[in-house]
């Protein structure tokens with residue numbers, strides 16, 4: 001199989017998977033965090049699980065990016081840094097920061113489903129940027145409105161995601177294990193601003209790289225996070241009688 005054929009097949013596979021995952025996750029809550037429950041097989045340490053789940057995103061992108069002829073071109077290097085700053089944090093730092101409930105486990109089933117798709121996204125975006133994307137290999141792209149807007153959207157999402165994850169982490173004081181209503185930042189508008197931020201980030205990345213690989217990544221992220229946000233929003237409203245009524249799930253004023 002040629003490299004181009006493999007790339008196209010993986011790309012199509014991720015788009016198809018995004019549709020299937022959306023349907024499945026609208027019907028079944030993925031069994032972790034607020035929606036954790038028995039009956040989904042064995043699990044492993046939660047911090048180790050996060051690390052193993054996210055490592056392929058970081059490592060496959062790194063490997064395939066560095067394999068491309070245009071790895072030292074300016075625009076690809078900027079996109080490389082945007083992607084890898086996020087995934088360095090998510091893989092090596094975030095798992096150490098979360099406050100894990102005693103007895104919580106990361107289901108091996110979820111890892112088995114998530115790892116191949118994270119690897120596929122890392123492969124598609126890393127190889128696209130430093131190998132296939134002719135438009136990214138000249139510095140003219142630096143002043144293209146799509147690049148400028150995409151970078152701004154990416155960093156707006158990055159800031160919202162990190163702020164929201166920090167608010168959630170600080171809800172539990174050392175030794176606490178339960179759930180509370182989060183306030184402040186994006187929580188004024190939606191129940192899951194960390195997901196809103198993540199979606200903005202990868203939308204910005206897709207615009208800045210102007211690529212189907214980036215679009216596939218957004219589609220797969222939305223497939224995971226929009227159904228999750230809808231079920232977490234329902235969960236908050238059922239659990240807390242005083243939950244703010246003006247909040248939406250993930251997109252302010254809309255859903």
Ligand SMILES: NC(=O)c1ccc[n+]([C@@H]2O[C@H](COP(=O)([O-])OP(=O)(O)OC[C@H]3O[C@@H](n4cnc5c(N)ncnc54)[C@H](OP(=O)(O)O)[C@@H]3O)[C@@H](O)[C@H]2O)c1
Nearest residue numbers: 033034098099101168169171178179180194195198221224
């Ligand atoms: N790109 C993708 O496809 C993708 C997919 C999934 C996640 N992510 C990203 O990964 C990060 C974590 O995702 P997640 O699904 O684990 O987010 P989450 O359900 O909001 O949980 C994040 C952390 O905050 C804790 N927490 C959540 N709500 C809480 C509350 N009301 N009170 C006290 N603690 C609370 C959770 O504890 P518990 O674990 O005990 O609930 C967990 O440690 C997010 O930034 C998300 O955007 C990305």
